[in-house]
Amino acid sequence: MSATDDIYRTSHLKLVPRRHWGRMISAGVVLLLLAALVRAFANGKIEWTYVGDFLFSRTILDGLVNTILMTFAAMALGIVLGVVFAIMRISENPVLSSIATGYVWVFRGAPALLQLLLWFNLALVFPKIGIPGVMEWRTVDVMTPFVAAMLALGIQQGAYTSEVVRGGLLSVDSGQYEAARAIGMGQLLMLRRIVLPQAMRVILPPIGNEVIGMVKTTSLASVIQYAEILHNAQIIYYANTRVLELLLVASFWYLATVSILSVVQMYIERYFARGAKRLKATG
Amino acid sequence: MSEILVKAIDVTKRFSNFTALDRVGMDIRKGEVACIIGPSGSGKSTFLRCINMLERIDGGAIWVGGELLGYRRQGDELHELRDHEIARQRRRTGMVFQRFNLFPHLTALENVTEGPIHVLKEDRKAAEAHARDLLARVGLSDKVGHYPSELSGGQQQRVAIARAMGMRPELILFDEPTSALDPELVSEVLDVMKDLAESGMTMIVVTHEMGFARSVADTVAFMESGRIEEIGPAEKVLSDPDNARCAAFVRAVHK
Ligand SMILES: Nc1ncnc2c1ncn2[C@@H]1O[C@H](COP(=O)(O)OP(=O)(O)O)[C@@H](O)[C@H]1O
Numbered sequence: 001m002s003a004t005d006d007i008y009r010t011s012h013l014k015l016v017p018r019r020h021w022g023r024m025i026s027a028g029v030v031l032l033l034l035a036a037l038v039r040a041f042a043n044g045k046i047e048w049t050y051v052g053d054f055l056f057s058r059t060i061l062d063g064l065v066n067t068i069l070m071t072f073a074a075m076a077l078g079i080v081l082g083v084v085f086a087i088m089r090i091s092e093n094p095v096l097s098s099i100a101t102g103y104v105w106v107f108r109g110a111p112a113l114l115q116l117l118l119w120f121n122l123a124l125v126f127p128k129i130g131i132p133g134v135m136e137w138r139t140v141d142v143m144t145p146f147v148a149a150m151l152a153l154g155i156q157q158g159a160y161t162s163e164v165v166r167g168g169l170l171s172v173d174s175g176q177y178e179a180a181r182a183i184g185m186g187q188l189l190m191l192r193r194i195v196l197p198q199a200m201r202v203i204l205p206p207i208g209n210e211v212i213g214m215v216k217t218t219s220l221a222s223v224i225q226y227a228e229i230l231h232n233a234q235i236i237y238y239a240n241t242r243v244l245e246l247l248l249v250a251s252f253w254y255l256a257t258v259s260i261l262s263v264v265q266m267y268i269e270r271y272f273a274r275g276a277k278r279l280k281a282t283g
Numbered sequence: 284m285s286e287i288l289v290k291a292i293d294v295t296k297r298f299s300n301f302t303a304l305d306r307v308g309m310d311i312r313k314g315e316v317a318c319i320i321g322p323s324g325s326g327k328s329t330f331l332r333c334i335n336m337l338e339r340i341d342g343g344a345i346w347v348g349g350e351l352l353g354y355r356r357q358g359d360e361l362h363e364l365r366d367h368e369i370a371r372q373r374r375r376t377g378m379v380f381q382r383f384n385l386f387p388h389l390t391a392l393e394n395v396t397e398g399p400i401h402v403l404k405e406d407r408k409a410a411e412a413h414a415r416d417l418l419a420r421v422g423l424s425d426k427v428g429h430y431p432s433e434l435s436g437g438q439q440q441r442v443a444i445a446r447a448m449g450m451r452p453e454l455i456l457f458d459e460p461t462s463a464l465d466p467e468l469v470s471e472v473l474d475v476m477k478d479l480a481e482s483g484m485t486m487i488v489v490t491h492e493m494g495f496a497r498s499v500a501d502t503v504a505f506m507e508s509g510r511i512e513e514i515g516p517a518e519k520v521l522s523d524p525d526n527a528r529c530a531a532f533v534r535a536v537h538k
């Protein structure tokens with residue numbers, strides 16, 4: 001055996017793993033800071049018994065239900081509007097596509113809080129709504145906090161969602177549109193059966209994020225007296241002055257809701273990813 | 284001689300001021316297999332797409348099965364058809380694309396049943412049974428539950444052929460069906476097409492496969508610059524064309 005052959009023999013050598021000094025130090029610092037934070041909360045003037053008492057109180061749970069209700073109502077409206085306006089936007093009809101562009105421009109352009117106040121105070125400029133002489137209602141009766149919040153948050157959401165949906169529609173290969181037409185599909189059937197299911201893969205992750213965002217955005221509706229969880233927590237702490245405890249209770253429920261939704265989102269995305277990956281051959 | 288299924292007269296198509304088809308005429312009889320050859324950019328795909336109304340023509344007219352495409356005649360007026368009427372006319376014609384265009388979110392079986400169930404409103408059971416037969420016919424009985432991403436190019440193209448047949452068309456258009464395939468996968472697709480031709484299906488095939496054209500086609504048309512420069516029996520056009528450029532093209536492809 002020659003000397004050069006010896007260089008290429010490694011099997012008898014001992015392997016010494018690399019030490020990650022930087023990682024160890026930064027991890028240590030972060031853990032120390034975390035411990036300080038936990039200690040501050042434990043020793044702070046937080047009455048944890050209040051947190052426990054109110055966590056499952058009737059008012060708080062009612063608020064939670066209203067938060068979830070508003071999240072779904074506003075998102076449902078947002079998604080319907082988003083799909084409709086996205087299809088209008090890419091349509092060849094210039095009137096429809098301009099209206100869709102205008103909708104996105106206007107409703108993305110104003111803060112959510114302002115839109116909530118606008119809808120809620122609609123009665124100031126339109127005392128009555130409906131078809132004059134046929135069916136009319138007093139605006140104050142119709143524009144309950146629920147309806148105002150759903151319209152404000154849903155319509156604004158629709159503006160964002162329509163951009164997401166439009167991106168999804170554009171992501172589908174033109175060959176798919178042609179193949180759908182070639183088997184005699186009309187416009188709507190093609191969108192429903194071929195284009196939207198494929199666009200879903202692109203649309204769903206951002207929509208999932210927006211649902212989660214909406215859970216928290218609903219808290220803005222507390223300013224128009226919608227009895228969601230933050231509003232109800234505030235009502236309690238106005239009475240008992242346990243501000244931080246009740247804010248922690250509300251935080252807990254927001255976090256719990258968001259966590260559950262994240263899991264749901266994962267399963268839905270997995271469903272729409274079917275056919276997208278080359279699966280492992282089974283036998 | 285059998286009756287005429289496709290009649291194209293003076294079909295003209297412009298893209299802005301570029302003329303992609305210049306007064307193209309063609310008669311295809313029931314059961315006939317016609318191959319269209321010609322250099323890239325000569326308008327072959329555009330012509331097929333006009334027959335399937337994926338492009339709207341600027342001049343001339345096309346009839347499929349005696350039905351004028353895109354218009355309804357009322358007395359001395361031609362009324363443009365609406366979207367759903369165009370969709371209905373398209374059902375008579377199947378199309379197979381160069382890049383397969385299978386629906387990636389559906390299995391092979393679902394790709395074939397999609398049209399019959401949702402467009403033709405066939406009963407699901409019957410449509411599935413028919414689709415299984417078709418997939419068996421193209422040699423894919425063991426792949427019915429596979430998604431397109433789990434199939435080779437040749438297998439995908441065979442599913443695409445089954446999908447076109449699922450609509451029970453009177454005519455199938457093929458736009459370079461083997462051009463996107465690895466060389467070793469070409470013959471499995473050509474074999475399926477040959478079977479289809481022998482079963483009596485009317486086919487218009489854009490292809491560079493001269494062997495296929497020679498052995499299967501009744502008619503061959505040579506296109507160049509948006510015009511049909513030569514058309515006639517396969518043997519004549521491929522072996523002894525009158526047009527010099529057609530002769531040069533056939534020689535070049537054969538090399
Ligand atoms: N949508 C389109 N817009 C503009 N030009 C087009 C379009 N489709 C085809 N063309 C042009 O028309 C000509 C014929 O195209 P095509 O029918 O695809 O040729 P072939 O299939 O024979 O290769 C080409 O020059 C091409 O660039």
Ligand SMILES: [Mg+2]
Binds near residue numbers: 327328329458459
């Ligand atoms: Mg082409």
